[in-house]
Amino acid sequence: MRLGIDIGGTKTAAVAIGADGELSDQVRMPTGFGAEAVVATALRTVDRMTEIAGVEASAFSSIGIGIPGAVDSRTGRVAHAVNLGLEGLELGSRLADRLGVDVRVENDVKAAxxxxxxxxxxxxxxxxxxxxxxxxxxxxxxxxxxxxxxxxxxxxxxxxxxxxxxxxxxxxxxxxxxxxxxxxxxxxxxxxxxxxxxxxxxxxxxxxxxxxxxxxxxxxxxxxxxxxxxxxxxxxxxxxxxxxxxxxxxxxxxxxxxxxxxxxxxxxxxxxxxxxxxxxxxxxxIPIGFPAAAVGAALVGEHQWPKS
Amino acid sequence: MRLGIDIGGTKTAAVAIGADGELSDQVRMPTGFGAEAVVATALRTVDRMTEIAGVEASAFSSIGIGIPGAVDSRTGRVAHAVNLGLEGLELGSRLADRLGVDVRVENDVKAAxxxxxxxxxxxxxxxxxxxxxxxxxxxxxxxxxxxxxxxxxxxxxxxxxxxxxxxxxxxxxxxxxxxxxxxxxxxxxxxxxxxxxxxxxxxxxxxxxxxxxxxxxxxxxxxxxxxxxxxxxxxxxxxxxxxxxxxxxxxxxxxxxxxxxxxxxxxxxxxxxxxxxxxxxxxxxIPIGFPAAAVGAALVGEHQWPKS
Structure with a gap:
């Protein structure tokens, strides 16, 4: 099961994708502002998704994040995301260290x-x-x-x-x-x-x-x-x-x-x-309500191009 | 050895590429107008290249053609090339039948x-x-x-x-x-x-x-x-x-x-x-004199995208 999280300017949405491509129920919550609040929001969505799925975070084979701003998808670093008050946040490694799962980060439009x-x-x-x-x-x-x-x-x-x-x-x-x-x-x-x-x-x-x-x-x-x-x-x-x-x-x-x-x-x-x-x-x-960025975030890294 | 032919509006150029990527001497000649003349020009460049290389046409592992116009690179058909007087010419198969070698056709800018x-x-x-x-x-x-x-x-x-x-x-x-x-x-x-x-x-x-x-x-x-x-x-x-x-x-x-x-x-x-x-x-x-379209024509088909 892969987890995708779309961290938007006001709301954060998460969804899990099973091996068959089926989507889980979504989790939605307000996004905090600033580095600590954004990290906390992401961790909270993971908690909620594990509750819904009845598993540990480590049950997710990977976690992907979509976020508005300039992102280095190779390192998981957010160079800047002005609307979220982020500057030089090592979002991928901060989350991976806490969750024990590989975390990938991508620009939200590319994820979508x-x-x-x-x-x-x-x-x-x-x-x-x-x-x-x-x-x-x-x-x-x-x-x-x-x-x-x-x-x-x-x-x-x-x-x-x-x-x-x-x-x-x-x-x-x-x-x-x-x-x-x-x-x-x-x-x-x-x-x-x-x-x-x-x-x-x-x-x-x-x-x-x-x-x-x-x-x-x-x-x-x-x-x-x-x-x-x-x-x-x-x-x-x-x-x-x-x-x-x-x-x-x-x-x-x-x-x-x-x-x-x-x-x-x-x-x-x-x-x-x-x-x-x-x-x-x-x-x-796109159909109204389809969580494109969260779904795509779950898939980030599998379909990257050029290969790197 | 791969052979590339750039059929231009006025001139046709050909070059061979060895397994090591080295280029042979070029052959250049005027391009004929109309389907029969264009096919004849292409065949004549192949003849000249085989003379230069001292081999049969079948020694070329593939032959590629770059041509200005609308081309179906999957079939080798030139839908139209107005400046050459071509309309619906099965250029790839016509040349392949004569030469006994796989012939690929691509738009000249894409080849270049x-x-x-x-x-x-x-x-x-x-x-x-x-x-x-x-x-x-x-x-x-x-x-x-x-x-x-x-x-x-x-x-x-x-x-x-x-x-x-x-x-x-x-x-x-x-x-x-x-x-x-x-x-x-x-x-x-x-x-x-x-x-x-x-x-x-x-x-x-x-x-x-x-x-x-x-x-x-x-x-x-x-x-x-x-x-x-x-x-x-x-x-x-x-x-x-x-x-x-x-x-x-x-x-x-x-x-x-x-x-x-x-x-x-x-x-x-x-x-x-x-x-x-x-x-x-x-x-x-591009350096003056580099035969980009002929070189690229020789490589057509090896680097196509999407795969098809």
Whole structure:
């Protein structure tokens, strides 16, 4: 049995995966802030999972952690995770020492990509799929799985497409550049262009657009165009069969997918080249409630790429 | 001994690679136009190579072909190669039947990526490098080699980054979209923005810019910005260590590399995120005269990815 823990900015979720690929019940709890609190949260989720499974922590053949931030997956060190108040935390070895089990640490979007890949594989009966996971959260990033293995890259920044500029006249991005994909297609971008008290601003935006608000329609169109641009970019670079949208904005569900497909089909009507790629057929959204990052965290290390 | 043949729009080049990785002398001849002429050209290069090596064609353990166009590398079929007048040519099986040797066919840019990877590997003593080959020819495309294996993608379009738009207000591209990378950073883009009788318009442009022509400086800057954007895009998507520029414009040599680095360093000065990636250090240019596509063609099939 493998244990996966998704340490998010506010919540931590854990799930176990059996040898048959079956998922256990999930455990969820608030995430503490700062190094000691984060370590304590992780240990508490392991405790709870052992209670549920009726086993010792050592019964888990491995434990994987997904965490937002810059992670060295080789050493299990979190270089920084600003939202969690972490800087240079040896998370993997701290947990491994306490638990007596191998603990692997991965960036949460990359972990979620493995989780989405697992879900597709179970659905299709294919274990070595190539796909991209497009995370639309506060920011925008992708996790790329090629032939069943997670692409990390030489510096671990493979899939950081949110900081590829797509408009020289676009908004200034937090990264210092201008017109990055993230300035168009992210929770941050929606919140900026559609201020609201709604807990999911993108939902408020889509609702207003559906109700016929002309400005909302324009703002939504710009957002969807950015999402479609991210899909096109992933397809033309890596030519993956599937782009699975996840992250907080995936809660938009079908309207997000159908809107993105509409934009892609519009482009295809103007470009025989794009039409031949049938990008619209490649887009899907992760099912609401599927704990992609926790599932993927449990699988981290088995599917790493390049081998190291 | 493996034989590689690069069938270009005007010239065909061939080279053999020994078991030790050593290259034979090259054979070069004009390429015929149309299916029969292209097959005849390929057969003639094999004849010449067997003469040089003093062996029968069957002495080659495999023969690989690189060809510009849409290729199904699994079947050896060339779906279309417009510049060569080919449509639905079973190039691999036609040659294999005549030569009694396994013949593999690959898109020329992807083959060249394998050739550049081979060159880097010999230089560094590393056989499973991750790198991208950025081909600046008439158009712009990349070949991506990850962990020593060529990324083809599900439809063979991995690396077709020339048709990723980077400016909504940019020029109309031949593909039907607007502002594609290819409209900024390609031989086609240079010829359009700097009309000249010079056989290498980009050289004329760089010379005029060096001589202080203000408009040439602006045109060159736009071109170099596009090249730098392609490097950034490849790095943020695949995070390869090396981006090796090849293709006709690689003949520009050092001024191309130093200009691209200057743009990348300018961006890094504005973005701590980009600075941390040190993109300028990843850029290099293929040595003039190195037959990347022929060398890579000889290696096609051994390093394919995904496995199929």
């Amino acid at each position: 990509a493995l989780g989405a890949h697992h879900l597709l594989g179970v659905a299709d009966g294919i274990l070595a799929h190539s796909m991209a996971y497009l995370n639309l959260g506060t920011g925008l990033a992708a996790g790329i799985v090629l032939d069943g293995r997670l692409l990390r890259g030489e510096q671990g920044v493979a899939g950081e497409i949110g900081h590829i500029p797509v408009d020289p006249a676009g908004d200034r991005c937090g990264c210092g550049q201008r017109g990055c994909l993230e300035t168009v297609a992210s929770g941050w971008a929606v919140s900026r262009s559609w201020p609201t008290e709604h807990p999911l601003p993108a939902r408020a935006l889509f609702d207003a657009a559906d109700a016929g608000d002309v400005r909302a329609i324009a703002v939504r169109e710009r957002f969807l165009t950015g999402v479609a641009a991210a899909v096109r970019l992933l397809a033309l670079t890596t030519d993956v069969d599937d782009v699975v949208i996840g992250g907080g904005l995936a809660a938009l569900g079908d309207p997000l997918v159908s809107g993105t497909r509409r934009i892609l089909n519009g482009w295809a009507a103007e470009s025989a080249f794009l039409a031949s790629l049938d990008l619209a057929a490649r887009v899907q959204v | 990526a394998l050739g550049a990877h081979h060159l880097l590997g010999v230089a560094d003593g590393i056989l499973a490098h991750s790198m991208a080959y950025l081909n600046l020819g008439t158009g712009l495309a990349a070949g991506i080699v990850l962990d020593g294996r060529l990324l083809r993608g599900e439809q063979g379009v991995a690396g077709e980054i020339g048709h990723i738009p980077v400016d909504p207000a940019g020029d109309r591209c031949g593909c039907g979209q607007r502002g594609c990378l290819e409209t900024v950073a390609s031989g086609w883009a240079v010829s359009r923005s700097w009309p000249t009788e010079h056989p290498l318009p980009a050289r004329a442009l760089f010379d005029a810019a060096d001589a202080g022509d203000v408009r040439a400086i602006a045109v060159r800057e736009r071109f170099l910005t596009g090249v730098a954007a392609a490097v950034r895009l490849l790095a943020l998507t695949t995070d390869v260590d090396d981006v090796v520029i090849g293709g006709g414009l690689a003949a520009l040599g050092d001024p191309l590399v130093s200009g691209t680095r200057r743009i990348l360093n300018g961006w890094a000065a504005e973005s701590a995120f980009l600075a941390s990636l040190d993109l300028a250090a990843r850029v290099q240019v």
